[in-house]
Amino acid sequence: xxxxxxxxxxxxxxxxxxxxxxxxxxxxxxxxxxxxxxxxxxxxxxxxxxxxxxxxxxxxxxxxxxxxxxxxxxxxxxxxxxxxxxxxxxxxxxxxxxxxxxxxxxxxxxxxxxxxxxxxxxxxxxxxxxxxxxxxxxxxxxxxxxxxxxxxxxxxxxxxxxxxxxxxxxxxxxxxxxxxxxxxxxxxxxxxxxxxxxxxxxxxxxxxxxxxxxxxxxxxxxxxxxxxxxxxxxxxxxxxxxxxxxxxxxxxxxxxxxxxxxxxxxxxxxxxxxxxxxxxxxxxxxxxxxxxxxxxxxxx
Amino acid sequence: xxxxxxxxxxxxxxxxxxxxxxxxxxxxxxxxxxxxxxxxxxxxxxxxxxxxxxxxxxxxxxxxxxxxxxxxxxxxxxxxxxxxxxxxxxxxxxxxxxxxxxxxxxxxxxxxxxxxxxxxxxxxxxxxxxxxxxxxxxxxxxxxxxxxxxxxxxxxxxxxxxxxxxxxxxxxxxxxxxxxxxxxxxxxxxxxxxxxxxxxxxxxxxxxxxxxxxxxxxxxxxxxxxxxxxxxxxxxxxxxxxxxxxxxxxxxxxxxxxxxxxxxxxxxxxxxxxxxxxxxxxxxxxxxxxxxxxxxxxxxxxxxxxxxxxxxxxxxxxxxxxxxxxxxxxxxxxx
Numbered sequence: 001x002x003x004x005x006x007x008x009x010x011x012x013x014x015x016x017x018x019x020x021x022x023x024x025x026x027x028x029x030x031x032x033x034x035x036x037x038x039x040x041x042x043x044x045x046x047x048x049x050x051x052x053x054x055x056x057x058x059x060x061x062x063x064x065x066x067x068x069x070x071x072x073x074x075x076x077x078x079x080x081x082x083x084x085x086x087x088x089x090x091x092x093x094x095x096x097x098x099x100x101x102x103x104x105x106x107x108x109x110x111x112x113x114x115x116x117x118x119x120x121x122x123x124x125x126x127x128x129x130x131x132x133x134x135x136x137x138x139x140x141x142x143x144x145x146x147x148x149x150x151x152x153x154x155x156x157x158x159x160x161x162x163x164x165x166x167x168x169x170x171x172x173x174x175x176x177x178x179x180x181x182x183x184x185x186x187x188x189x190x191x192x193x194x195x196x197x198x199x200x201x202x203x204x205x206x207x208x209x210x211x212x213x214x215x216x217x218x219x220x221x222x223x224x225x226x227x228x229x230x231x232x233x234x235x236x237x238x239x240x241x242x243x244x245x246x247x248x249x250x251x252x253x254x255x256x257x258x259x260x261x262x263x264x265x266x267x268x269x270x271x272x273x274x275x276x277x278x279x280x281x282x283x284x285x286x287x288x289x290x291x292x293x294x295x296x297x298x299x300x
Numbered sequence: 301x302x303x304x305x306x307x308x309x310x311x312x313x314x315x316x317x318x319x320x321x322x323x324x325x326x327x328x329x330x331x332x333x334x335x336x337x338x339x340x341x342x343x344x345x346x347x348x349x350x351x352x353x354x355x356x357x358x359x360x361x362x363x364x365x366x367x368x369x370x371x372x373x374x375x376x377x378x379x380x381x382x383x384x385x386x387x388x389x390x391x392x393x394x395x396x397x398x399x400x401x402x403x404x405x406x407x408x409x410x411x412x413x414x415x416x417x418x419x420x421x422x423x424x425x426x427x428x429x430x431x432x433x434x435x436x437x438x439x440x441x442x443x444x445x446x447x448x449x450x451x452x453x454x455x456x457x458x459x460x461x462x463x464x465x466x467x468x469x470x471x472x473x474x475x476x477x478x479x480x481x482x483x484x485x486x487x488x489x490x491x492x493x494x495x496x497x498x499x500x501x502x503x504x505x506x507x508x509x510x511x512x513x514x515x516x517x518x519x520x521x522x523x524x525x526x527x528x529x530x531x532x533x534x535x536x537x538x539x540x541x542x543x544x545x546x547x548x549x550x551x552x553x554x555x556x557x558x559x560x561x562x563x564x565x566x567x568x569x570x571x572x573x574x575x576x577x578x579x580x581x582x583x584x585x586x587x588x589x590x591x592x593x594x595x596x597x598x599x600x601x602x603x604x605x606x607x608x609x610x611x612x613x614x615x616x617x618x619x620x621x622x623x624x625x626x627x628x629x630x631x632x633x634x635x
Contacts, residue, residue, distance in 0.1 A: 036424045043418060044435040047493065051438070053461050054450050066459040110345045117342035123335055129343065131625055136354050138621040140553040142589040143614040146596045146606050147360035148353070150371070171349025202338050231443040233556040238597065250445045254560050264453055271446045278441050286434075290500055 051272075058268035065264035079269045086266065088244055092252040095240075099162050099248055100229040106169040107176050107225045108218060114172045115180035116206050120192060130181075136174035141234055149238055160243035165235045169225075176221045179292060183217035184210070220292025223285055227278055249274045358614070365607040375604075382604040386612075390605065392579065392594070396586040397612075399484065403554055403587065407488050408547040412540060415498025422499060423506050433503075440496025444556045451490050452477055452564035477565035480584040487557055487585070498543055505539040506532065548620050552613060555589040588613050 057065055058079055060072040084090055117123075118130055152164040187210065195205040211218075236251035244252075253274055256267050282289060324332075340347075365382055369375035386393050418436055425432050439447065454460050455476035463473040476486045513531045522530065562580040578594055579586035588609060596606030 033426070036421065037427060039421055040425045040428075040432050043421060044432060047435050047439050050450060050454055050493065053454055057453065057461075068464050070461050070464070110349075113342040114346035117339045121335060121339040121342070123339040126339075132350060132354075133346075134625055135618065135621055136350065138549050138617055138624070139354070140549075140589060140613050140617050142553070142555065142592040143610045143617070144354070144357035144361060145592065146364060146603055146610065147357040149597070150360075150603075151357075168349065168353045170345070171353065172346035177346065202342070227441070231445070233445050233560070234593075237593075250443055253445050253449065254563060267449065268453065271449050274446045275442050278443060279438065282441050290437075 054268050054272055058265055058272055060265045062263055062265055065268075076265065079265050080273070083266050083269045083273065086256070086270075088247065088252060089270070091245055092247050092249045095162065095246055096230060096248040096250065099165055099232075099236075100226050102162070102166045103169045103229040104222050104225045106166060107173045108222050110170050110172045111176035111180060111221065112211070112218070113206070115177045115184055116210060118177065119181045119184035120187075120189070133174050133177050133181075137178055145234075145238060152239065159239050160246055162240070162246065164239040165229075165232070173225065176225060179221055179224070180214065180217050183214055187213055216288050216291055219285060219288040223281065223289050224292060226281065230278055361607045361610050361614075364603055365611055367604050369603040370601045371603055372601075378604065382602075382608045386605050386608040390591075390595075392583065392586055392591055393609065395579070395583045396588045396591045399584065399586050400552060400554065400588045402484060403487070404548055404551045406484070407491050407551055407554075408544060410488060411491055411495060411498060411547055412543050414492050415495050415543065416502050416536075416540070418495055418499045419502030419506055422503055436499055437496035440494045440499075442494065445560055447490065447494065448557045448560040449564055451486070451493075452561055455486055456565075477561050478581055480582040483561070483565075483581055483584045487554075487561060490557060490561075501539060501543060502536070505536040509535040542624075545620055545624050549617055549624075552617050552620070553589055554587050555593075558585045558587050559590055559593075561585060588616075 053070065056070060056072055059075045059077065061074065061076055064073055114133075118126065118133070148164075149159070153159040156164075158164050191209060191213070192205055195209040200208060230248075231250055232248070233250050233254075236248045240246045240248065240251060253270060256270055364375065366377060366379060367375035368378045368381070422429070422433055422436060442450070454462050457463055457473065457475045457478050460476075462476075466473050474482045476482050509532060513535070514527060517527050517531050559578065562578060562585045566577070566580040578590055578598075592606050592609045592613070595602045595609060
């Protein structure tokens, strides 16, 4: 926040103390402070109140959820236990964790070498390859879904399992490659040259010298991919819909409410539980994540 | 597109010859060839992925767009029949196109403006900055399905807490996701709630604006509006452009929220067997990606027509992607 402080000091030239002008200046600053923080509180309410409402609803009894009162009459903490008794719910968690963990590991492992080559090797066609990466990154998944589905179901007979979702991730993910490359570009070539002088081949340079230096980018990519898998709705809808045992939480959640006849309290408990892992992971890895978001846009 | 790798390998020699440089020494040539081999080795997993999961399905989509195919019987060639069907006869194509265009225009514009506003606010907040930053960022993390179900509950016209509060305040109670005129604005509201990604990008950009430019503007007697107009805006323009173009591409793919909101609001939230009619209410939440799913997977397995819609989506996405790849947009980095 030091930047904003200097910025403010710069924007208002402070007159000598104890004059009328100085008092005006102090008052002006105080008013500014109040205005900015009132706006901040209003915005915070907009962002946080939905969570509060959802949480309060998740603690209500079934028939109270449709009533006018916002505060629960009794706090039914047992909703959070009962929600796991809904058929399939625990399986969906297992499937989501499986999809997210396998998907993340495969993506990270397969994207690093490609990103390294695109950032640090000089070879003809490098620009074209980079354009291909960006095109893949921007491609709406629905564009290629029909042939992909036909391939997985008619030729490979793997629909209803997580394999159609995770196998493609073993071949590099465009967004991860892009983000890792942006980070790799900031590493001075001298480090790599030094490694080579010491007799490292390209592979050893990558594993021994480069990998330790790009840890922040790797954690950002891993987080993004974990969130992507956890949140994925379209993939499971295409490949897993026919097999309810293989559903993930993000997909299963939308069927939840009909299976339970508008039990909004249980639906809200489930909704918050599905949000929880992402938010917990975020709190532990906030710095890497924010760095990653910034990197995608700013250091381009 | 699949031939890019082959071109990549071959184009090296002609391009150098064209440059009219003196002949390359054999040792250097060997070194270059070795470098290319190493690069290809590092790129190989991605190259295989590019062919299998990008080039092949794309070509295949073009192929199927000229076929009649239901997924079971062998495909047969029907010329441009699918194309004329989608563009002139399908009752939902133009509805979906209009809705997607509406979302692109309104959602992207408001998200960029709101994101910039929140980004500026967070750079000005001094007390409790950490708390505010986390609070503003948190909704962006909520999984789309969960966030949409949550909003559908909160904005339920009859029983949701938002309308209860509005009613008590004597304010009008809109139909939100159940009213064709309010369903898309409700989706925009949901998108503004998840503004965290843009907030972070704009925050970083705003803190990068050189402070001496603000000082200079002050000495010239510039007010806050002029400082924004002549110092802040020109400095962050590239980031605004980036946010607009990526926002457009994301919105072209807009799918999950529209579909889940329609399902929950219609009250026919479906199990695996049931079908619900998409675009609820009254076709107002149809988007182009939903039409691909509907034609190819949901209604009558008209795979040819689904591929036509896919290709329309592809052309739109690539048109905007090419804007990103221009040098000024900066996505390519400094080569």
